[in-house]
Amino acid sequence: MKKAVVLMNMGGPNNLDEVEVFLKNMFNDKYIIGAPQPIRAMIGLLITTLRKKEAKENYAELGGMSPIVGHTKRLVRRLNKTLDADVFYKMRYTPPFAKDVLEDLRDYDEIYAIPMYPHYSSTTTKSSIEELQKWAKKLKIKAKIKTLDSYYDNEDYNKAIVERIKERMSDVNTEDYELIFSAHGLTQRIIDKGDPYQDHVLKNVECAKKELKKQGIKFKNIQVAYQSRLGPVEWIKPYMDVTLNEMAGKKVLVYPISFTVDNSETEFELVVEYKEIADEVGIADYRVAKAPNHDEYFMKTVKHLYENECNIEVS
Ligand SMILES: C=CC1=C(C)c2cc3[nH]c(cc4nc(cc5[nH]c(cc1n2)c(C)c5CCC(=O)O)C(CCC(=O)O)=C4C)c(C)c3C=C
Numbered sequence: 468m469k470k471a472v473v474l475m476n477m478g479g480p481n482n483l484d485e486v487e488v489f490l491k492n493m494f495n496d497k498y499i500i501g502a503p504q505p506i507r508a509m510i511g512l513l514i515t516t517l518r519k520k521e522a523k524e525n526y527a528e529l530g531g532m533s534p535i536v537g538h539t540k541r542l543v544r545r546l547n548k549t550l551d552a553d554v555f556y557k558m559r560y561t562p563p564f565a566k567d568v569l570e571d572l573r574d575y576d577e578i579y580a581i582p583m584y585p586h587y588s589s590t591t592t593k594s595s596i597e598e599l600q601k602w603a604k605k606l607k608i609k610a611k612i613k614t615l616d617s618y619y620d621n622e623d624y625n626k627a628i629v630e631r632i633k634e635r636m637s638d639v640n641t642e643d644y645e646l647i648f649s650a651h652g653l654t655q656r657i658i659d660k661g662d663p664y665q666d667h668v669l670k671n672v673e674c675a676k677k678e679l680k681k682q683g684i685k686f687k688n689i690q691v692a693y694q695s696r697l698g699p700v701e702w703i704k705p706y707m708d709v710t711l712n713e714m715a716g717k718k719v720l721v722y723p724i725s726f727t728v729d730n731s732e733t734e735f736e737l738v739v740e741y742k743e744i745a746d747e748v749g750i751a752d753y754r755v756a757k758a759p760n761h762d763e764y765f766m767k768t769v770k771h772l773y774e775n776e777c778n779i780e781v782s
């Protein structure tokens with residue numbers, strides 16, 4: 468029996484020429500921009516045109532590509548050494564796409580598609596699974612494809628979060644710090660239509676708080692805020708910049724709760740852009756923890772998800 472694990476993520480440019488491809492594909496996704504065609508294409512073109520120059524400059528500062536690429540490849544390499552399946556990854560908006568990876572999986576019997584999103588959202592998990600399903604059908608892939616919705620409450624995943632917090636705070640007393648769990652934002656409209664993402668994020672924070680307590684780690688205060696707001700519409704609140712503005716004179720640790728793998732939203736938006744706000748506001752110390760990446764507890768989580776939790780058959 469030939470088994471493959473496919474990690475599914477959003478993607479990010481592999482080089483500066485791919486920045487436009489990334490943005491175009493993202494804003495052409497019906498789960499990101501809900502408007503029907505051709506309005507969606509027009510909105511997509513407008514946002515891509517407005518966004519691409521700054522986005523390119525940001526990715527240039529990150530070395531000409533998204534950090535998501537290297538972190539994902541490293542995770543795949545390490546998982547390949549520990550799982551009894553061959554491990555691959557596919558991205559939603561940049562290569563390798565679902566169709567590219569599925570071509571390599573023609574002689575496999577089972578494919579375990581594991582979202583790199585711990586929280587379910589139509590904009591991420593659903594969009595990725597549907598894409599995989601569509602191409603599996605088109606390419607007549609014989610393998611059974613299995614997946615799962617979310618794992619924000621997995622104990623090892625929450626241990627990985629706490630490991631990353633401990634790692635960033637090893638030289639200071641956590642009790643002097645405010646902890647902000649920063650989640651990627653979503654438009655309020657998507658939440659109002661029933662998307663469980665925010666509910667899952669808040670439940671994840673409760674699980675992480677329990678794990679911190681279990682390990683005797685205390686912070687001055689713990690709260691949640693949402694980053695990555697874009698355009699003039701309402702996004703879920705509180706906004707990260709507003710929260711930081713209330714932190715003058717305080718010491719702050721930010722943990723990127725939406726992500727299992729570091730990417731431009733963590734390594735650029737949180738580390739560079741929000742640091743500028745922190746400095747302007749007069750935050751006494753501003754730190755950002757790493758995402759789980761290849762932490763041993765996260766590797767254990769993926770192993771567990773593959774072995775026990777892929778109960779949804781999609782083909
Ligand atoms: C309408 C816009 C967006 C929605 C909705 C959205 C949801 C969403 N995104 C992630 C994870 C990631 N997003 C990333 C980048 C990114 N996201 C948006 C917009 C929306 N995201 C933009 C415009 C960008 C590009 C940033 C830029 O500078 O232009 C990334 C990083 C990719 C990388 O290159 O490293 C991730 C990861 C989640 C989890 C989510 C909803 C739950």
Ligand SMILES: [Fe+2]
Binds near residue numbers: 651695
């Ligand atoms: Fe995003």
Ligand SMILES: [Fe+2]
Binds near residue numbers: 694732
């Ligand atoms: Fe952002």
